[in-house]
Amino acid sequence: MPGLVLNQTIIMGLDVSHPNPGALGPSVAALASSVDPACSFYIGQSQVQRPRQEAIDNLQGMITHALRQQFMYITRGLGKQYVPTSQVLIFRDGVSEGQFMDIIEFEVVQVKEGINAWLAELKKNANITIPMPRLTFVVVGKRHHFRMFEPRDHQPTHTRVDNCQSGTVIDRHVTNPYWDDYYLLSHAALLGTSRPAHYSVLWDETGFTADQLQQISFHLCHLYSRATRAVSIPAPVYYADQICARWRYHHFPQTDDPSASDELEGVEDEVAWYRARWRPVHPRIAVKMYWM
Secondary structure (H helix, E strand, O other), X not given: OOOOOHHHEXXXXXXXXXXXXXOOOOEEEEEEEEOOOOOOOEEEEEEEEOOOOOOOOOHHHHHHHHHHHHHXXXXXXXXXXXXXXXXXXXXXXXXXXXXXXXXXXXXXXXXXXHHHHHHHHHHXXXXXXXXXXXXXXXXXXXXXXXXXXXXXXXXXXXXXXXXXXXXXXXXXXXXXOOOEEEEEEOOOOOOOOOOOEEEEEEEEOOOOOHHHHHHHHHHHOOOOOOXXXXXXXXXXHHHHHHHXXXXXXXXOHHHOOHHHOOOOOOHHHHHHHHHHOEOOOOHHHHOOOOOO
16 A cells, blocks of 8 residues: 555554434444554454543543554564554544544544553563654545536446446545545445545644545555455444444343433443443454454
8 A cells, every 4th residue: 555564554443333312322432453564454442431422532542452452463473573663544434524623632632642652561561662653543424415426528328427436536626625635436336326435634644645545545445354345435444333333242231221220320420330331352352353
């Protein structure tokens, strides 16, 4: 992938799922992070948080754990020498444009704190000192009304308007004037009208060019393990969404109802109630792509 040094890069996908309207239950945050030098094998983490809260709590700890797992996989799983991570690329799903500043002020700061905590841990336990990795934070959105169609002069023998080809990018004229963003149609629709993904670059310390970041996003759409074709959003984002969808297997609300308990005095007590009943993934499968 252009602009990436694969054996020095970790790619992550972040997502938060919320309970249905009127339903009881926590919001669930998930992180999928690459651990191998090719950025094709991922591990997952999940946690519960306050209902309908979009910003992720304890993201710092999740980032530190992801970097630690990458180190363990390379040194122990593959038996190779650890090459210090120099690039952190994060794709965040499910954020509206009105929440961009909140994400920069809350989540980007937590990501940096998590990286710093990992650097301190690496120096203390392994006596390895590395510079601060460069961070790129991109929001991926699908909830928009933007559509792409090929001009009629490109299809003189057709009587109807067709979808654009897979890999089509629009990054000017109709994009936002205040931050870098682009629309990428990475998949070929089997039926109906294709809906491109909208990528907004909120933070970029790596210095990617527009073409490099667009090609990286397109290549990641080909790494989704369930499909033999390109999908509509990068694989790490899909993985994080699937981890969120499995939250019912980690929590058993039928054993009790937090709203019926006299011991709960507020939202924080309710969140603690959910966390106390959260069942983590068994350590033997936590290092595998168990959600597939």
